[in-house]
Structure formats: structure tokens, C-alpha cells
Amino acid sequence: MTTxxxxxxxxxxxxxxxxxxxxxxxxxxxxxxxxxxxxxxVAAGGVNPTFTVVLLLIMAVLQVFLQMGFWMHxxxxxxxxxxxxxxxxxxxxGTCIIxxxxxxxxx
Amino acid sequence: MAHAHTLxxxxxxxxxxxxxxxxxxxxxxxxxxxxKIAILYLWAGGxxxxxxxxxxxxxxxxxxxxxxxxxxxxxxxELITMHGTTMIFLGVMPVIFALMNAVIPxxxxxxxxxxxxxxxxxxWTFLFGGILLNLSWIMxxxxxxxxxxxxxxxxxxxxxxxxxxxxxxGLQIAGxxxxxxxxxxxxxxxxxxxxGMSFMRMPMFAxxxxxxxxxILFAFPAITVGLVLLTFDRILGANFFEVGGGGSPxxxxxxxxxxxxxxxxxxxxxxxxxxxEVIPTFSRKRLFGYSSMxxxxxxxxxxxxxxxxxxxxxxxxxPVANALxxxxxxxxxxxxxxxxxNWLFTMWGGQVRFTTPNLFAAGFIPTFTMGGVTGVMxxxxxxxxxxxxxxxxxxxxxxxxxxxxxxxxxxxxxxxWPKMFGRMLSExxxxxxxxxxxxxxxxxxxxxHFLGLMGMQRRVFTYLxxxxxxxxxxxxxxxxxxxxxxxxxxxxxxxxxxxxxADASNDPWEDGRTLEWTIPSPPPEYxxxxxxxxRGIDAFWKEKTAGHTAxxxxxxxxxxxxxxxxxxxxxxxxGIFIAGLGFMFSRDEFGNAFMxxxxxxxxxxxxxxxxxxxxxxxxxxYDDHGWHIEPEELEGR
Numbered sequence: 012m013t014t015x016x017x018x019x020x021x022x023x024x025x026x027x028x029x030x031x032x033x034x035x036x037x038x039x040x041x042x043x044x045x046x047x048x049x050x051x052x053v054a055a056g057g058v059n060p061t062f063t064v065v066l067l068l069i070m071a072v073l074q075v076f077l078q079m080g081f082w083m084h085x086x087x088x089x090x091x092x093x094x095x096x097x098x099x100x101x102x103x104x105g106t107c108i109i110x111x112x113x114x115x116x117x118x
Numbered sequence: 119m120a121h122a123h124t125l126x127x128x129x130x131x132x133x134x135x136x137x138x139x140x141x142x143x144x145x146x147x148x149x150x151x152x153x154k155i156a157i158l159y160l161w162a163g164g165x166x167x168x169x170x171x172x173x174x175x176x177x178x179x180x181x182x183x184x185x186x187x188x189x190x191x192x193x194x195x196e197l198i199t200m201h202g203t204t205m206i207f208l209g210v211m212p213v214i215f216a217l218m219n220a221v222i223p224x225x226x227x228x229x230x231x232x233x234x235x236x237x238x239x240x241x242w243t244f245l246f247g248g249i250l251l252n253l254s255w256i257m258x259x260x261x262x263x264x265x266x267x268x269x270x271x272x273x274x275x276x277x278x279x280x281x282x283x284x285x286x287x288g289l290q291i292a293g294x295x296x297x298x299x300x301x302x303x304x305x306x307x308x309x310x311x312x313x314g315m316s317f318m319r320m321p322m323f324a325x326x327x328x329x330x331x332x333x334i335l336f337a338f339p340a341i342t343v344g345l346v347l348l349t350f351d352r353i354l355g356a357n358f359f360e361v362g363g364g365g366s367p368x369x370x371x372x373x374x375x376x377x378x379x380x381x382x383x384x385x386x387x388x389x390x391x392x393x394x395e396v397i398p399t400f401s402r403k404r405l406f407g408y409s410s411m412x413x414x415x416x417x418x419x420x421x422x423x424x425x426x427x428x429x430x431x432x433x434x435x436x437p438v439a440n441a442l443x444x445x446x447x448x449x450x451x452x453x454x455x456x457x458x459x460n461w462l463f464t465m466w467g468g469q470v471r472f473t474t475p476n477l478f479a480a481g482f483i484p485t486f487t488m489g490g491v492t493g494v495m496x497x498x499x500x501x502x503x504x505x506x507x508x509x510x511x512x513x514x515x516x517x518x519x520x521x522x523x524x525x526x527x528x529x530x531x532x533x534x535w536p537k538m539f540g541r542m543l544s545e546x547x548x549x550x551x552x553x554x555x556x557x558x559x560x561x562x563x564x565x566x567h568f569l570g571l572m573g574m575q576r577r578v579f580t581y582l583x584x585x586x587x588x589x590x591x592x593x594x595x596x597x598x599x600x601x602x603x604x605x606x607x608x609x610x611x612x613x614x615x616x617x618x619x620a621d622a623s624n625d626p627w628e629d630g631r632t633l634e635w636t637i638p639s640p641p642p643e644y645x646x647x648x649x650x651x652x653r654g655i656d657a658f659w660k661e662k663t664a665g666h667t668a669x670x671x672x673x674x675x676x677x678x679x680x681x682x683x684x685x686x687x688x689x690x691x692x693g694i695f696i697a698g699l700g701f702m703f704s705r706d707e708f709g710n711a712f713m714x715x716x717x718x719x720x721x722x723x724x725x726x727x728x729x730x731x732x733x734x735x736x737x738x739x740y741d742d743h744g745w746h747i748e749p750e751e752l753e754g755r
Contacts, residue, residue: 092308096332103336103423107376114435115369 150234156219163212194579202265224634227312240298242691247292254284269359300334314652326391337380389526401468414453447497474548478529489517510570540620555604561597697726
């Protein structure tokens with residue numbers, strides 16, 4: 012925090028380090044591959060529905076991390092507050108879902 | 119965004135000469151200045167607070183004696199519903215927003231909020247939502263299902279007038295304004311703090327505003343969804359809460375309280391912040407345990423989302439759920455207790471001056487603590503079966519909302535009045551306000567604890583004689599009138615003050631600790647000629663102890679970028695208002711064929727939405743770069 016203040020005081024902000032395009036291309040290809048796996052799993056079908064569902068969920072979670080981390084820059088410095096607020100949102104939305112499932116539909 | 123361009127980077131986008139300055143009413147309608155929006159919030163909130171107060175007086179007149187026929191049962195139900203709804207959503211929340219708008223940008227050393235346009239939009243949607251809700255009085259009857267609007271009472275089976283529609287649509291529109299305001303303050307506090315003001319150097323009121331805004335961000339979507347579902351049930355014939363169609367009335371209670379409990383922390387946390395500003399100032403001491411205060415605030419906000427079912431102990435959630443929610447509710451007493459003791463330790467050994475704001479702050483501590491203690495009593499599930507829906511609950515929540523929040527708001531208003539208007543409120547009238555209000559308050563609500571314990575139920579429009587309710591109800595009504603006298607003295611104080619010259623100095627309380635006291639009262643529209651450099655907690659006090667009379671600037675004098683005034687937020691809100699009204703009456707039979715055609719085919723709704731989206735389109739297509747105040751103008755003043 013102190014170095015951050017120091018840089019603000021001097022009127023210069025160093026927020027994002029410049030990165031080359033390589034990493035973005037790799038992540039992009041990886042996202043495409045994940046999508047292809049998901050589509051392929053459904054297209055192949057028939058083997059075991061439970062397996063397909065679990066596979067899709069894993070692909071989805073990986074995809075979320077890639078999208079959030081790389082394309083929405085959550086992996087970069089200075090993104091702690093967006094992460095805290097997103098986790099807070101997930102937490103409260105999750106509470107509501109559990110409430111609705113447990114007390115209203117299953118009761 | 120209002121931010122400064124330093125001298126070498128200043129590029130006049132819209133130079134001062136091209137700025138259109140509005141005057142009179144148009145100035146207020148088009149303003150995006152946070153200080154003027156604060157005043158708008160204050161007057162509108164004050165107006166609704168007055169309406170809610172009159173409703174309270176009528177309720178107390180009806181209950182002054184047994185078997186009274188001053189009001190009939192239906193009117194009484196409408197009054198209690200509108201009293202609760204008006205006070206919470208349209209009375210105290212706008213006054214909270216008034217203080218946040220007036221103070222937060224100044225306290226963090228900013229020239230405006232992050233999104234001045236949104237700030238105006240938030241105010242106007244709130245105002246039109248409030249007007250829509252109160253139109254119900256003259257358009258076929260007010261909502262009558264209680265401020266909680268529980269199903270099935272609020273469903274179209276049992277509520278056949280448009281009352282509850284005014285509730286759902288009015289609150290939806292007003293809630294939009296609150297959500298917008300909350301997001302705006304989050305962005306403002308995260309991005310616009312002056313150089314050197316780290317999070318842990320922020321004034322406590324800025325901290326509580328930040329946390330409050332976060333709670334608004336997470337809690338308001340719940341009520342938005344709930345109100346949409348109830349609207350769909352009532353107007354479009356859906357079955358979310360309609361038992362006959364397979365719906366669940368308890369679902370409404372869950373959704374309402376998932377919003378409703380955080381809502382009460384949205385109300386009280388800003389009051390905690392105000393008290394944490396007033397007490398150190400008038401004790402001439404740094405706030406005791408600043409970091410524990412921050413920690414307690416965050417913990418209260420977190421736990422606030424974990425306790426909603428304590429409003430529902432008697433709905434039959436089962437012993438395990440009741441026990442868990444009992445424990446989580448009692449846990450909140452811990453961070454709240456930390457705060458109470460921190461305030462006491464701040465006063466301890468300080469040079470305490472009992473000015474009006476500090477009187478209110480000192481009155482707040484024991485009064486709020488009493489409300490907290492009854493809160494822990496209510497948290498105990500077995501005991502709650504006895505207290506539920508009695509006057510004990512009424513006494514409890516008035517102790518925390520009036521004895522907590524309203525006393526806090528009074529403290530804040532007296533404290534920051536010179537900063538908002540440039541005039542000090544009269545100290546002697548202020549003390550009269552305090553004593554009449556707090557005496558009237560305790561008279562009104564202290565006895566209600568016992569009425570509740572003796573079995574008087576809440577929301578009953580009358581009671582039989584000789585149940586030992588008679589005397590206590592009489593005392594309660596007299597107390598309510600005394601609170602009314604306190605409010606009238608406050609209004610007289612405002613009127614008399616407004617006739618005096620605006621001569622308040624930068625630091626009228628002389629012991630100001632934070633950045634708002636370093637600039638003129640009221641501040642110029644750009645707030646800070648030069649953004650200040652913050653060198654510690656209580657930035658101004660730090661400079662004072664170092665022997666300085668002003669802040670060290672963090673930038674040279676340069677041209678200041680200002681946002682343009684615009685009427686678009688007002689027009690957008692008018693559009694939503696028309697759309698809401700049109701949607702509400704879309705199923706009605708009108709005697710007039712033309713009217714029926716307009717409403718039943720959603721033409722009025724479409725017209726309203728057209729206005730709103732048209733205004734949004736204009737806002738998107740027309741690039742407004744704002745304008746600049748040049749250094750010569752700054753020096754000329």
C-alpha cells in the first residue's frame with residue numbers, strides 16, 4: 012500500500028505491467044479447447060449421462076477461472092476489491108439458493 | 119467523473135464560456151452537484167418523514183383509549199402499513215443519503231461522487247417512487263398488508279384494492295434509486311480518495327458508508343426479485359405466493375427478510391458512522407479503537423446476512439434452524455458491543471463538550487444499547503414465541519431505529535448543518551429539540567415493552583378496557599406528542615437559522631478533525647481548489663497538531679473538470695413513474711372506452727418506457743465532455 016501511495020503522490024501510476032500477446036493467445040486457445048471438449052462430450056453422448064454432466068461442470072468451472080482471471084484481469088494486481096465483492100455476491104446468492112431449495116421446495 | 123487536470127495536461131474540452139447555467143427550479147432539476155443533491159434528498163426525505171410522523175400521531179390518537187372509534191380498522195391498517203413503509207424507505211434512507219452526499223466526497227477529499235449523473239438519477243427515481251406510493255391515499259386506498267406485506271394477505275385473493283400494487287411498484291422504483299446510490303458510493307470511495315488516504319486512514323463515516331453501500335448492493339436485489347414476483351402474482355396472475363396455485367407464502371417471508379434484515383443494518387451503520395465522527399470531535403480525542411471499529415462494522419455487515427430467519431421463528435422452521443439463527447443473531451451483539459465500548463472509551467478522559475450534536479450522540483449510546491438488549495432477548499427462539507407479534511417487538515425496533523438511527527441523524531444534521539448551508543443551527547433550540555424528543559421517545563416506547571409482555575398485540579386497531587392496557591397506552595400517546603413537539607422545535611430552528619446570514623467559518627465547531635472542515639461552509643462547487651495530501655488518520659487534526667492551519671496540497675492549482683448539468687435523470691424517472699402507473703392499472707375496467715384501450719393494451723406503460731429509454735438513448739448518443747473551471751476563476755473568487 013505504501014509504494015502505491017508513493018507512486019500516487021509522485022503523480023505516476025504503475026498499475027498494469029505490459030504483457031506480450033503470447034499469454035493471451037495461449038489462454039484463448041485453451042478456452043476454445045475447453046469449449047470443444049464440452050461440445051464433443053455431448054455430441055458423443057450415450058456413454059454415461061452422469062459422466063457427461065460432471066465433465067461439463069468441470070469444463071465450466073475451468074472456463075470461469077480463465078475468463079475471470081485473464082480476460083477480466085482478476086489475476087492482476089489491484090483487483091482485490093472486485094474479487095472480494097464477487098465472492099460476497101456468490102456467497103449471498105448461494106445462501107438464497109440453499110434457502111429456497113431446503114426450506115421451500117424440499118419441505 | 120470530476121477530477122482535476124494538472125496544469126500541463128489541461129485541455130479545455132468544454133470551456134467555461136459555453137456552459138449553460140440554470141437558475142431557480144431548473145437548477146434543482148438539472149443539478150448533478152452532490153451538495154445540491156444532498157439538499158434535495160434532505161427536503162424530500164424530510165417531507166416523507168413528516169408524512170410518516172403524522173401517520174404515527176394518528177395511530178397513537180386511535181390507541182389513546184380502549185374501544186376508540188377515531189379511525190376504523192381499514193384506515194388503521196393502511197396507516198400502520200404506510201407509516202412503516204414511508205419511514206424506512208422514504209423517510210430515513212433519503213436523509214441518510216443526504217448526509218452521505220453532503221459529507222462523503224468532502225471527507226475523502228474528492229470533487230464529486232464517481233458518477234454525478236447516476237447520483238441525480240438515484241434521487242429522482244427515489245422521489246418518483248415515493249410519490250407513486252403516497253398517491254395511493256387519493257387513488258383508491260393505501261396498501262394495508264403491513265410494511266412486510268406478507269403473503270397471503272398481500273396476494274390478490276385477500277387484497278382486492280390497488281393498495282399493495284402501489285407498494286410493489288412504488289418500492290420497486292424507489293429501490294432502484296437506492297441501488298444506484300449504493301453503487302455510486304462504492305465506486306466513489308474505492309476510486310476517489312485523496313492521495314495518502316488509504317482505507318485505514320478513512321474517517322469512520324466514510325467506512326460505514328462504504329460498508330452500507332456494499333450491503334445495499336447485496337441486499338436490494340433480493341427485494342427487487344421479491345417485489346417482481348409479488349407484482350406478477352397480483353397483476354399477471356402468477357402463483358409464486360398463491361397457495362391455491364401451488365405457491366409458497368413462506369417463500370415471500372424468506373425473500374423479504376433476506377433483504378429486510380440487512381436493510382436494518384443499512385439503516386444503523388451510517389448512524390454508527392455519524393456517532394463515531396461526532397464523539398471524537400467533541401471529546402477532542404482520537405476515536406478509540408479505530409481498527410476494531412472497522413472490523414466490527416465489516417463483521418456486522420457479514421453477520422447481517424446470516425440472521426434473517428430470526429424474524430420467522432414461529433413459522434415452523436424446526437428446532438435446528440431456530441437454534442442456529444438464535445446463535446448467529448446473538449453473535450451480532452459482540453461487534454456491536456465493541457462499538458459501544460469504543461465510544462465510551464473515546465469520551466473517557468476527553469475534553470467533552472455537550473454541544474447539540476454531542477448531546478444526541480451521548481443520548482444515542484444508552485438508548486441504542488437498550489434496543490440492542492431487547493434484540494438479544496428476541497434472538498432467543500423459545501422466548502420469541504412469547505414476544506412474537508406483540509408490542510415488545512414494536513418497542514424493540516423503535517428503540518434501534520428511532521433511538522439509534524434517528525438520534526444519529528439528528529446528531530449528524532446538527533453537526534454538518536453549517537457545512538451544508540453555511541449557517542449554525544441555534545444551540546439552545548437544538549437542546550430543546552434533544553430533551554423533548556428523547557423524553558417523548560422513552561415515554562412512547564419504554565412502556566410498550568410492558569404492553570407487549572402483558573399481551574397487547576401489534577397491528578390491532580383497538581383493545582378492550584380493563585386489561586391493564588389503558589394507562590400505558592395513554593402514556594405512550596402523550597410521549598408521541600412530545601416527540602412531535604421536538605420535531606416542530608427542530609423545524610422552527612431550521613426556519614430561524616435560514617433567516618440569518620450564512621457566516622459559518624470553515625471549521626465552525628473549532629475541533630474539526632476531518633477534511634470537510636478544511637474548506638469553506640458551504641463549499642464551492644468544485645469542493646477543493648487543490649486536492650489535499652492526507653498524512654494520517656484524522657487528516658485535518660494531524661495538520662493542526664503539527665501547527666498548520668491548512669492542508670498541504672497534493673497538486674498545483676489547475677483547471678478543474680466539472681460534470682454538466684442535465685435534466686435527463688429527471689426525464690428518465692418521470693418515464694419510469696408513468697410506466698409503473700400504467701402497468702398497475704393494466705387490468706382495470708374503466709368506464710371510459712378510450713381509457714380502457716390505453717391502459718389495457720399497455721400503451722401507457724409503453725409510453726413511459728419509451729420516455730425512459732429515449733432519454734437513455736440521448737444520453738448514450740450525445741457525448742457530454744463536461745466543462746472546466748480555469749485557475750483564473752478559482753483565484754478570482
